Amino acid sequence: MREAATTFFRELQISICDALEEIDGGAPFEEDTWTRKEGGGGHTRILSGGDVFESAGVNWSEVFGSLTGPLYDHLPGNGDSFHATGVSLVLHPKSPMIPTVHANFRAISRGETSWFGGGADLTPYYPYHEDVLHFHQTFKDACDRHDPAWYANFKAWCDSYFYLPHRDETRGVGGLFFDYLGLRKDQLSPRAAANCVHSPENTPTAEAAFEFQKDAGTSFINAYLPIVARRKDESWGEKERNFQLIRRGRYVEFNLLYDRGTTFGLQTGGRTESILMSLPRNVRWEYNYMPPEGSRERELWDYLHPRDWLGESTS
Amino acid sequence: MREAATTFFRELQISICDALEEIDGGAPFEEDTWTRKEGGGGHTRILSGGDVFESAGVNWSEVFGSLTGPLYDHLPGNGDSFHATGVSLVLHPKSPMIPTVHANFRAISRGETSWFGGGADLTPYYPYHEDVLHFHQTFKDACDRHDPAWYANFKAWCDSYFYLPHRDETRGVGGLFFDYLGLRKDQLSPRAAANCVHSPENTPTAEAAFEFQKDAGTSFINAYLPIVARRKDESWGEKERNFQLIRRGRYVEFNLLYDRGTTFGLQTGGRTESILMSLPRNVRWEYNYMPPEGSRERELWDYLHPRDWLGESTS
Numbered sequence: 290m291r292e293a294a295t296t297f298f299r300e301l302q303i304s305i306c307d308a309l310e311e312i313d314g315g316a317p318f319e320e321d322t323w324t325r326k327e328g329g330g331g332h333t334r335i336l337s338g339g340d341v342f343e344s345a346g347v348n349w350s351e352v353f354g355s356l357t358g359p360l361y362d363h364l365p366g367n368g369d370s371f372h373a374t375g376v377s378l379v380l381h382p383k384s385p386m387i388p389t390v391h392a393n394f395r396a397i398s399r400g401e402t403s404w405f406g407g408g409a410d411l412t413p414y415y416p417y418h419e420d421v422l423h424f425h426q427t428f429k430d431a432c433d434r435h436d437p438a439w440y441a442n443f444k445a446w447c448d449s450y451f452y453l454p455h456r457d458e459t460r461g462v463g464g465l466f467f468d469y470l471g472l473r474k475d476q477l478s479p480r481a482a483a484n485c486v487h488s489p490e491n492t493p494t495a496e497a498a499f500e501f502q503k504d505a506g507t508s509f510i511n512a513y514l515p516i517v518a519r520r521k522d523e524s525w526g527e528k529e530r531n532f533q534l535i536r537r538g539r540y541v542e543f544n545l546l547y548d549r550g551t552t553f554g555l556q557t558g559g560r561t562e563s564i565l566m567s568l569p570r571n572v573r574w575e576y577n578y579m580p581p582e583g584s585r586e587r588e589l590w591d592y593l594h595p596r597d598w599l600g601e602s603t604s
Numbered sequence: 605m606r607e608a609a610t611t612f613f614r615e616l617q618i619s620i621c622d623a624l625e626e627i628d629g630g631a632p633f634e635e636d637t638w639t640r641k642e643g644g645g646g647h648t649r650i651l652s653g654g655d656v657f658e659s660a661g662v663n664w665s666e667v668f669g670s671l672t673g674p675l676y677d678h679l680p681g682n683g684d685s686f687h688a689t690g691v692s693l694v695l696h697p698k699s700p701m702i703p704t705v706h707a708n709f710r711a712i713s714r715g716e717t718s719w720f721g722g723g724a725d726l727t728p729y730y731p732y733h734e735d736v737l738h739f740h741q742t743f744k745d746a747c748d749r750h751d752p753a754w755y756a757n758f759k760a761w762c763d764s765y766f767y768l769p770h771r772d773e774t775r776g777v778g779g780l781f782f783d784y785l786g787l788r789k790d791q792l793s794p795r796a797a798a799n800c801v802h803s804p805e806n807t808p809t810a811e812a813a814f815e816f817q818k819d820a821g822t823s824f825i826n827a828y829l830p831i832v833a834r835r836k837d838e839s840w841g842e843k844e845r846n847f848q849l850i851r852r853g854r855y856v857e858f859n860l861l862y863d864r865g866t867t868f869g870l871q872t873g874g875r876t877e878s879i880l881m882s883l884p885r886n887v888r889w890e891y892n893y894m895p896p897e898g899s900r901e902r903e904l905w906d907y908l909h910p911r912d913w914l915g916e917s918t919s
Contacts, residue, residue, distance in 0.1 A: 321892065335891045346891065455870040538883070545860035546867065555770040555861065568853070568889040575885065576650045576661065577636065577877050
């Protein structure tokens with residue numbers, strides 16, 4: 290399964306990049322191949338200065354080796370070797386009308402124990418309700434094909450993870466976040482169990498978790514590209530650009546202050562450029578910025594606290 | 605002394621802002637007054653879109669109240685109340701030829717125990733050796749008037765503090781960084797003693813430390829303004845601006861990933877806008893950016909590892 294997951298993620302990277310290049314039309318992805326001294330490596334694909342995407346990074350990696358330090362203590366499973374493979378991506382469109390999106394799908398093994406984690410979350414600049422519904426519905430459908438309890442759990446986990454306490458706002462409108470999928474409750478460390486909002490009593494086998502991972506991963510394009518297609522020709526100007534740059538500042542704040550993938554990756558000697566490819570190209574901060582009451586920009590704040598998007602849409 | 609320090613810092617804020625407004629000539633500081641629910645408050649002064657400064661923040665605050673949580677355990681002294689006052693500033697010039705600068709001067713008391721901390725560090729974009737020498741020499745002179753051992757100690761502390769491990773580079777060319785000045789060794793907690801590079805055996809009284817703090821604080825204008833005056837009319841274009849924006853990205857990385865004032869301040873409910881006024885207005889990230897060998901931009905990298913600036917200049 291380790292090999293099957295590695296191959297699946299590389300193919301997923303390529304198919305996502307193909308689809309993004311096609312909708313962009315202005316610039317191709319360039320691939321940067323790197324190796325990790327302690328074992329493994331990756332292909333980082335970057336599209337920069339496209340017609341649709343100001344910057345887009347889609348990283349695939351397969352890393353393995355000996356477990357040391359805190360990972361030895363905290364990672365589920367037994368043994369002193371690990372294997373991790375996955376895809377992570379962050380897309381920053383040029384147009385403020387198109388949301389930024391992040392997704393990550395990964396498989397981790399320690400000894401004979403394997404599990405899956407990842408998710409996807411949307412960060413709009415302008416509040417288009419139908420875009421949020423489409424994103425959530427696509428991933429809910431993927432969840433429902435495997436376990437009807439998962440969407441609500443993984444959505445809640447996403448809301449609590451992508452949160453900026455110093456701003457009292459979420460990074461965006463959420464999506465899915467999951468981890469340790471494929472492990473039984475008795476295989477989780479106390480720390481992992483405390484972080485886990487899915488029901489580990491009712492967990493799938495690693496094989497069933499991989500089937501879900503494939504479904505969620507291939508759903509990404511269906512969740513995001515229709516939103517790009519719908520918004521890419523909408524007009525915008527200096528005011529909308531300024532708002533986008535300032536909101537991107539909050540994205541940077543989250544990633545550098547709170548995102549565990551970023552901070553842990555940098556602390557443990559991960560590849561800096563592949564980790565920080567998540568940061569937008571151009572960013573702005575303004576002291577005490579708040580758009581005026583009643584403006585379209587201000588309406589975004591209604592989107593920055595957890596909401597039951599799909600419940601609202603059907604009630 | 606608590607009252608004298610509070611007054612001194614407020615006057616220092618005003619005199620620094622007056623001098624900066626005069627050299628800027630394009631925009632005044634605006635003052636934003638805030639109060640802290642648990643006790644105290646501050647005046648945050650912001651100059652934005654000036655002729656010399658793209659953004660400049662000079663914050664004064666006086667906060668006090670009950671000690672809770674980790675501060676109760678780790679702050680030197682006894683008792684459950686504290687008082688902290690000081691000035692902190694970050695100036696981001698528009699011209700890439702003028703360095704960014706940060707300074708902070710503070711007095712903290714717990715019960716009957718008082719100490720001083722702070723420092724100043726320079727972050728150039730273009731490597732002007734004489735500017736670095738002037739900045740260091742001005743603060744060395746201030747140190748030497750009080751204790752000839754301090755400059756070397758506080759410079760070393762600054763070099764080790766303003767360091768980005770994931771980039772293996774310093775934030776800039778350093779300056780001074782000091783803390784716990786006025787405490788005897790037996791008054792330091794084990795954690796504080798471990799962080800302390802000045803010789804706590806040979807520490808000044810709190811009164812003598814305050815005299816040094818006044819000298820260092822009033823030296824700031826002399827350390828920085830002559831550099832601004834020398835560089836502000838140098839020409840620059842799109843290439844230099846792009847370089848500045850990318851280097852500002854490193855500044856943001858340091859402040860959000862590593863700066864304890866920032867991360868601790870945000871975690872403990874400090875005022876977000878006064879803390880994040882340190883971030884530049886416009887910032888850029890580019891994947892795998894490195895200026896070409898032999899370029900003036902590339903020469904900056906020689907400045908981004910600790911150097912004995914004044915030793916070199918006199919040898």
